Amino acid sequence: MNSTSHSTSHPTVLVTGGTSGMGLATARLLLATGARVVITGRDDARLFRAAEDLAAAEERLLTVRADVTVPADLARLADTVRERYGKLDGVFANAGVAGFQPVQEVGEADFARILDTNLKGVFLTVQYALPLLEAAGGGSVVLNASWTPHRGLPGAAAYAASKAGVLSLARTLGAELAGRGIRVNSVSPGYVVTEMFHAAVPDPADHEPIRAQVPLGRLGRAEDVAEAVAFLLSERSGYITGQDLVIDGGLVPAFPSLTG
Template identity: 80%
Template sequence: MTDNAPSREFADRTILVTGGTSGMGLATARLLLAAGAQVVITGRDDARLARAAEQLTAEQPAGGDRLLTVRADVAVPADLARLADTVRERHGTLDGVFANAGVGVFQPAADVTEGVFDHTVDVNFKGVFFTVQHALPLLEAAGGGSVVLNASWTPHRGLPDAPVYAATKAAVLSLARTLGTGLAGRGIRVNSVSPGFIATEMFHAIVPDPAAHEPIRASVPLGRLGRAEDVAETVVFLLSDRSSYITSQDIVIDGGLVPAVQAVAG
């Protein structure tokens, strides 16, 4: 007889998801709520946070009292300090973090302005670093935990139209390795995920023409674009005790794209 009861794998655990109002962050928050977690999601816009909360609680009415939304811009360390204070006041500790907030800027090097460069670095690298830094005391207070950083498949190959974006994500990959090694003694695991072409709002904003989706889809060996849930399932695994012996690693979630590109290049 199959047990269809929802998992309580994350019962009594508190997980922070930055950039949780859409896409991979929202999908991860959904899975965590279903698994019994106390979930904190952040975003830069109050209206988007309200819509995300409404959607999540409509899908899982029993999880509404376990969801906390906090407006915070990860590029602003003062916002992250306030976020940490809010989590401390509400929950006391953190058991896990998905540092997911990011921006996608796809421009050739000649077109990148200083403003675009600074904003991309501020959100994608500086924001990730200070998210983890401010979360550390809360993770240590819980006796350790798991951190997952959202990187990208782009550093795994050359991408002419995204030099700054790919560089920030390469920095995130390095950060996961170094933090994973440095924090292991404190019981904190740090890993990263590197999504490929995932059909999120950000993807559709970057590639708005549906006709352009077909050659992208055709380049993926599994023959489809990824879903936000494809990434969320892996993130939840890395946040869970099922991955308790995994740290300083990167998992590429791309339908086989990177190996295929490498094979062609070879």
């Protein structure tokens, strides 16, 4: 990773939901490339385990307990980063929750919980990070969306709706913040084997038919997403903003069908 902005050879990057899965893999990769990384999570024990996992770069790692749906937590997070580093060069707004039910079974509380974290939490993360990005003279923001709004997945009405909102946020904020030197893009992972995937598909026997849908012939790894996020955070993607990068092994067709 070259840099997330024009400020320093050791960029400072915030990764929300950094205690497992794609967030943890991204934190690990960023640390390996010399960045200073701030990870958040809602649970102290999980933050401690993540810090142990990333101990090789402990001097460049900061862990902060924060719930992205709680403005007071994000204000405290921003204050902590400001006191330690003074700025942020990049943000991976990754924290999210899943929920898969037939539409008639989705309760109001279920819908609100998913939208609260996956959409409002992403919006608030960017909002509270803005002054820190501006303090760096600009930077890059990556929002974690999903393949589900691109193709449609039965049983994912609330989840896909929340992620469609994230796609719209990336496009809108990419346009709005460009004049401030801040790029905003999103990634749309496909079937990536994480704790969330195993919770949604607990029976290994069900993994094979899912894998069979993927043209590249395998399920995704958290590291596949981390590589894409690191690229979008870096100056190598300096002319890209308001875009979505689908990381799904070909699950979502790149072009509309020409057969009707």
